[in-house]
Amino acid sequence: MAETGDVFAFDAEQLELRRTVRRFCAEHSDEATVRRWMDSPAGYDPATWARLGGELGVLGLAAPDESGVVGGLVDQAVVAEELGAALLCGPVFGTIGLAIPALVMAGDGGLRDELLPPLVAGVRTAAFAVPERAGRFDPASITVGAVRAGGGWELTGWLAQVVDAAAADVLLVAASGPDGVALFAVEGTADGVDRELLSTMDLTRRQAAVRLSEAPARLLADPGDAERVIGYALDVGAVLLAAEQVGGAQRLLDLTVEYAKHRLQFGRPIGSFQAVKHRLADMLVAVEHARSTAYHAAWAIQGGTDDPWLATSIAQATCSQAYSRVAADTLQLHGGIGFTWEHQAHLYYKRAVTDAALLGSAEEHRNRIALAVLDRAVVPPSQVPPVAGVAEALRG
Amino acid sequence: MSAVTDAARVEEAARKVVAEHDPRQVSTRELLGACFDAGLAWVHFPEGLGGLGVSRGLQTVADEIVRAAGGPSAFSRNPIGYGMAAPTIREHAQSTEQARAWLRPLAAAEEIWCQLFSEPGAGSDLAGLATSAVPDGAEWVVNGQKVWTSLAHHARWGLLLARTDPDQPKHKGLSYFVLDMGAPGVETRPLRQMTGQAEFNEVYLNDARVPDAHRLGAVGDGWRVALTTLMNERTAIGAGSSLRGSGTIADAVALWAARPDCHTPVLRDRLAALWTRAEAHRLTGERARRSATTGSPGPEGSISKLVSAELNQQIYEFCMDLLGLEGTLYGSYAISEDGRDADWRGPIQQRFLRSRANTIEGGTSEVLRNILGERVLGLPGEPRTDAGKPWKEIPRG
Structure with missing residues (x-):
């Protein structure tokens, strides 16, 4: 394209x-x-x-x-x-x-x-209380029901983990109603909304369990439109998550390069050892690849220049892996100090772990990619590379 | 603003060339010569030297028009000429006339170029090379042995790096020449590789003579000139395909599609991971091209070369694992007539063997990681035992 x-x-x-x-x-x-x-x-x-x-x-x-x-x-x-x-x-x-x-x-x-x-x-x-699997809307996993009440709606159900929900003023909730799945808005402080802050590995990104008991709701997207609205939000969310991963990974690379230039062991900067230098070179490649895929996806969705399904999966598969790897290598290259509470490496490492799991893991996105480019691949025989077989081997 | 005008200029020039020299009618030589004359060989070069003085990012505009009209890939006709010799000549030739005299036949692929850098005793440590050039009047007399020289048996000219002062530290005693491959004392022998083919050569230099007018850069400044060549080499090697799913990964996907009986979930994930990495590599190349200006390629080219080499190997390793026992068969170890790129056209097993060289040729992956670490990230170098020492006192072996 x-x-x-x-x-x-x-x-x-x-x-x-x-x-x-x-x-x-x-x-x-x-x-x-x-x-x-x-x-x-x-x-x-x-x-x-x-x-x-x-x-x-x-x-x-x-x-x-x-x-x-x-x-x-x-x-x-x-x-x-x-x-x-x-x-x-x-x-x-x-x-x-x-x-x-x-x-x-x-x-x-x-x-x-x-x-x-x-x-x-x-x-x-606001928080987005919509079940997804591999970054796609997953209506089969909806655990909230919607019923009409007076001129509006009431939602009842339970959501195990919703990012940013604890402090949110408004929750956007996907719920099954009489006409199908729709997207609703629920005020965070409304009657019938119980939020319990969860203890998370990443302390900089909160999650909450949300219980809705006949909570008053307003209809944002009806069953005819909800899928499109949710699908777009998940695509954009995947792009912005990828960009966030690029930012974190680049910051860690910068941090670790500085450390490797100034930390002395055996009388020389550790960055002069090839074992350290080569790992940093690989971190650089990971960050550059992540940046290319994240911004390609951003431009693709902004301009409609590429398939959002493929562009977001390429970005998520690449950026989740890159941030996780760069964060792990940052800890390793900092040695003991990198494992301490006082050093900031763990803050990023925990964010990398969280980001990798949000909106689909790298593995799930690779599966999406395989669905798009491998499972349906049809290649004309003329383009299949030759394989040396028994006939050639006998001819010698 | 001017970028738009420049793009229009390139496009207009390319359309004129294909209109006046229909690629389906005229010879490759005529077409490529016309491209040079129109400034489309290297659009970022100065006018008169095969360029238009515009951003190198616009090269694809010209190339795509010529290709769409049925033209050949100029680069593949003379890869070392286009990718390495041309930028080095343009920057370091002693006169514009000399540069033009070399560039026009180079561009038209009338004269093929090769590169005489590596030696049996100087691979990664290229600056330690031993081939000597001794002045004799207005000429230099060259003695030594070069190796891994692709195209030497077809080449008219060779880019030669030789030692002109063994008393200087190794980087300072080198000079750079253009050697006539047909000159007396230049002997080329094919070098057989593990695939069975001989795409490379050994070149023996016995009292071969080079006029001083064919020196590029100052005497003793050969290393700096060589860096121009090497940076362009890595960019040329690493520059991926601009089409999604094309290039080496297409081999793996095609084989996957043709062999449903060999599918397993583990292989499927492995191929998806390779496809994704190939795509990230392609997009990184696109990003580099978009930001490229008229300047020379920098150490970032090393990212591209490093990734494409390792990716190639992983892709063919995947193909072999997909084929299982069948992968252990081989077509033929007989040397083919034109062994230049026979390996890449051969059966999967042959491509698999050929890919082992990818992480060695054009800079080993180890050296490339040093370059990324030191030149891009600014990390300190290894302590050296050869720094500042006269070349002749450095242990060799």
Whole structure:
């Protein structure tokens, strides 16, 4: 498929956007700040989040405003990359990654117009309570039922693990109703909503169990439309997650290179040993490949230039593996200090583990890729490479 | 703004060439010569030297138009000429006239080029090479042995790196020449490799003479000139295909599709992983091309070469595992008429054996990882025992 000419070319505004978000994170999401907020009850700083939405205006770059769409998915990916590099505490995954894209795709309407602006402004947050498997919507796994009640709906059911749900002002919930599966909005503080904060390995990315007992809900996407809305949100979520993985992996590579230049053993910098140097070279390759696939997917979905199914799976399979590997190698190359609580390596390592499991593992995405390019592959005989067989061997 | 104008210029020039020299009617030589004259051989080169002085990223614009019209791949007709000799000549030839005299026949594939760098005693440590060049009037007299020289038996010219001062430290005593492969004292012998074919040669140099006018760069500055060649070599080798699923991975997918009886879930995941890596490699190449300007390729080319070499091996290892016992059969070890790329056209088993060389030729994977570590990441080098020592005092063997 033809790609547009400006694929992979960041313009001046995107470079400026990156600088701005990086500067903001250096100031408001340095390591000490991340550690402070990951230990706090809310898990993030609502004031910092509101500044990202208000002052910087970077939470809904692919969302329409009065004048139409501003920015695009590539811009949003640049932001996700920088937030991931800084491990910024906040509902990046639930709100920027999934809820905002779902609302953008939900079509014009009173409810969307009510819910979207405060999320984009950073004054409210949202979580996405939709079952997925391998990054695809999985209606068969829905555990929430919807019934009509008065002029609206009531939802009942239980969700085991929802990222960013504990502090969310609004939950977007997929539920089975009388006409099929639809997407609903539930206020976080409504009667009948019980949220229990889960103890997570990654303290910078919270999860909650959510119990809904006749919780009042409003219909966001009806059964005819829910699949499209959810599918788009999951694709965008996969792209932004991949960009976040690139940001984290690049930060770890930078950190480890600096360490290898200055840590002395046997009278020389450890980075001068080939055993260390070669591992760092492989980390570099992993990061570069991850970056190529993440931004290819962002451009592909923004411009419609490639199949979203394949583009997101290539990105997720590559970036999950890259971040996990780079994080593990970061620990290894830092030696003992890398295993301590005081060093930041474990914060990234735990994020890498979480990110690899979100929206499908690398293995599940490889399976998706195999479904698309291997299982249905039809190759004309003329293109099958020759194999030396018994006949040739006898001829000698 | 100007990028758009440049692209239009390249496109217009390419359309004119294929209109006036229909690739399906005229000889390859005429077509490629016309491309050179129109500035389409290397679009980022100066005008008059086969270029238009525009961004190298626009090369694909020209190549695609020529290919679509039925033209051959210029690169494959003279790979060392196009990929390595041309950029080195352009940067280091003593005069524009000399550069043009070499570049026009090179571009038209009238004169094939080869590279005389590696020696039996100097592989990864190329700067330690021993072939000597001694001045004699306006000429140099060359003695030594070169190895792994592909195309030497077809080549008119060779890119020669030789030692002109053994008393200097090894990087400082080298000079770079263009050697006439037909000159007296140049003897080429085929070198048989483990696949049975002989795509490479050994070249023996016995009092071979090179005019000083065929020196590239200053006397003693040969290493710097060689780096131009090597950077371009790695970029050329690593530059992947621009089409998804094409290249070596297509072999594995085709074999997979043709052999449903051999499918297992484990092999399926392995192939999906290889396909994904090939795609990440391809996209990284695309990204590098988009950001490429008129500048020379940097050490980033080493990423591409490193990945494509290891990927090639893994892909053919997969094919062999898919074939099982059948993979242990072999077509023939007899040397074919034109052994140049016979291995890559041969049966899977032969391609499998050939791929073992991928991580050695054009810079071993170990050296490439050093380059990535030191030149891209800025890591310190290994402590060296040869630094600063005159070349002749360095132990060899």
